[in-house]
Amino acid sequence: MRRRPGLSARVKLTLSYAGFLAVAGALLLAVVWWYLLRYVPDNSQGLLGISPNRYLLVHMFAPAAAVAMVFLLVFGLVGGWILAGRMLAPLTRITAAARTAGNGSLSHRIRMAGRQDEFRELADAFDTMLEKLESHVAEQRRFAANASHELRTPLAVSQALLDVARKDPARDRDEVLDRLRAVNARAIDLTEALLLLSRSDSGNFRRESVDLSLLAEEAAETLLPLAEQRGIGLDVTGGASLTHGSEELLLRMVTNLVQNAVVHNLPAGGSVTVRTETRGDTSVLRVENTGRPLPPELVPTLTEPFQRGTQRVRTDEHAGVGLGLALVHTIVRAHGGTLDLAPRPAGGLLVTVRLPGTS
Numbered sequence: 001m002r003r004r005p006g007l008s009a010r011v012k013l014t015l016s017y018a019g020f021l022a023v024a025g026a027l028l029l030a031v032v033w034w035y036l037l038r039y040v041p042d043n044s045q046g047l048l049g050i051s052p053n054r055y056l057l058v059h060m061f062a063p064a065a066a067v068a069m070v071f072l073l074v075f076g077l078v079g080g081w082i083l084a085g086r087m088l089a090p091l092t093r094i095t096a097a098a099r100t101a102g103n104g105s106l107s108h109r110i111r112m113a114g115r116q117d118e119f120r121e122l123a124d125a126f127d128t129m130l131e132k133l134e135s136h137v138a139e140q141r142r143f144a145a146n147a148s149h150e151l152r153t154p155l156a157v158s159q160a161l162l163d164v165a166r167k168d169p170a171r172d173r174d175e176v177l178d179r180l181r182a183v184n185a186r187a188i189d190l191t192e193a194l195l196l197l198s199r200s201d202s203g204n205f206r207r208e209s210v211d212l213s214l215l216a217e218e219a220a221e222t223l224l225p226l227a228e229q230r231g232i233g234l235d236v237t238g239g240a241s242l243t244h245g246s247e248e249l250l251l252r253m254v255t256n257l258v259q260n261a262v263v264h265n266l267p268a269g270g271s272v273t274v275r276t277e278t279r280g281d282t283s284v285l286r287v288e289n290t291g292r293p294l295p296p297e298l299v300p301t302l303t304e305p306f307q308r309g310t311q312r313v314r315t316d317e318h319a320g321v322g323l324g325l326a327l328v329h330t331i332v333r334a335h336g337g338t339l340d341l342a343p344r345p346a347g348g349l350l351v352t353v354r355l356p357g358t359s
Contacts, residue, residue, distance in 0.1 A: 009091075010084040017080025018073055025072040029065050090119035094126060106134035139304075154187035196252065196327060205246040205334075209358055212241040212250070212285050213276040219255040220274060223262055231268040234258075238276035241283040243355040245335040253331040254285065256324045257351055261289035265348070283357045291348035299341050299349075303329040328353075 007015075093110055100108045109130065112123040158180055165176045213236075220236045227234040243250070254274075261272040270290040277284050303325045325341075328351075332339045337355035344350055 010081070010088055013084035013087070014077060014080035017083065018076030021072045021076035022069065025069050029069075032061075090123065094119070094123055097126065097130075101130055101133075106130055106137060151187070151190060154183045154190070157183045196249075205249060207244050208247060210243055210245055210247045210250050212243060212254070212283055212355070213238060215247070215251045215254045216258075216274045216276055216285065218251065219258045222255065223258050226259070227262050227272065230262065230265065231270070232262050232265050233271040234262070234274075235271070236274045238274075239278070241276040241278050241285065242358045243283040243335070243337075244358050245355070249331045250335070253328050253353070256328050257285075257287040257353075260324050261287050261349070261351075265289050265291045270348075278357055281357045283355045285353040285355075287351045288344070289348045290344075290346070293347040294343040294349060296343060299343055302341060303339065 090112055093112065097108055097110045109127045110123040111127065112120050114120055161176055161180055161183070165171055165173070216236050216238075220234050224234055258272065258274060265272065272287070272289045275286045275288075329339050332353055332355070335355050337353060340352040340354075342350045342352070
């Protein structure tokens, strides 16, 4: 923003200090005049018949008072300039850091030393903001790179299939079409997931009262054939758990969690338990599944986009696009909730979603 040039804060503070001292000096002279000199008789006899009189005292006092006023003014300007510089030095560092960040460098930190005060509190808050902003920008760049790679893969596969079909006209046409349809469906699923992720992250959706228990039952009913096909027991328990948000997004959240629990489970004889409850003013959804033991260092990465985990990769039709838990995390965050992932000692995962309840 363009602004007209004006006095700096240091100059303003200096003038304020000098003006304060000048006013204090003038008030002191006024007090001397009001309580002392005005009671001295202005005649040849002076006070109690002893000279000097008021006229002589004023002429003797005035030059000294003028010198004192000039000294106070100069002292106020010089001292105010020095004090203002020392007081505004932290603000200068904060301004320089803000300009550095504005030029694109987010790795710079102020790290202002000293005891706590308003400037150091501002510097600490600014450092925290830069840290979060740098992390967010790095996450977005990583997401863009991964998304580009994921979107490129089905396009490259489609091109390869078309090239093979063109070079080998005798190849089974139905087989090529089936593979193209599968690749295209995966690309569509990925695109829709990316759009949903963007919509959830922006928080631009209509909010209404939603019962998580009903969404859990709907998701379980939808995924029951998949669970039966894999020999996985699917159980939904608990009571009503009301929250305020988008029914569509919350249903997608529950569905992703249940599908993730079914797909990443034991080859046979596994189980998935979905439980909803209300604790105080918090609505809680828990999805627990059996499965292979998960390394503790793998769990925090599961909510990152396109991070499937080295021991959780599937190669079948339910492999997904690597956005399942990332979508869940984004939807939970957009609804002001928290998402906790904890590996079970016997294997599998326990996912706990906490959302603000409705009063």
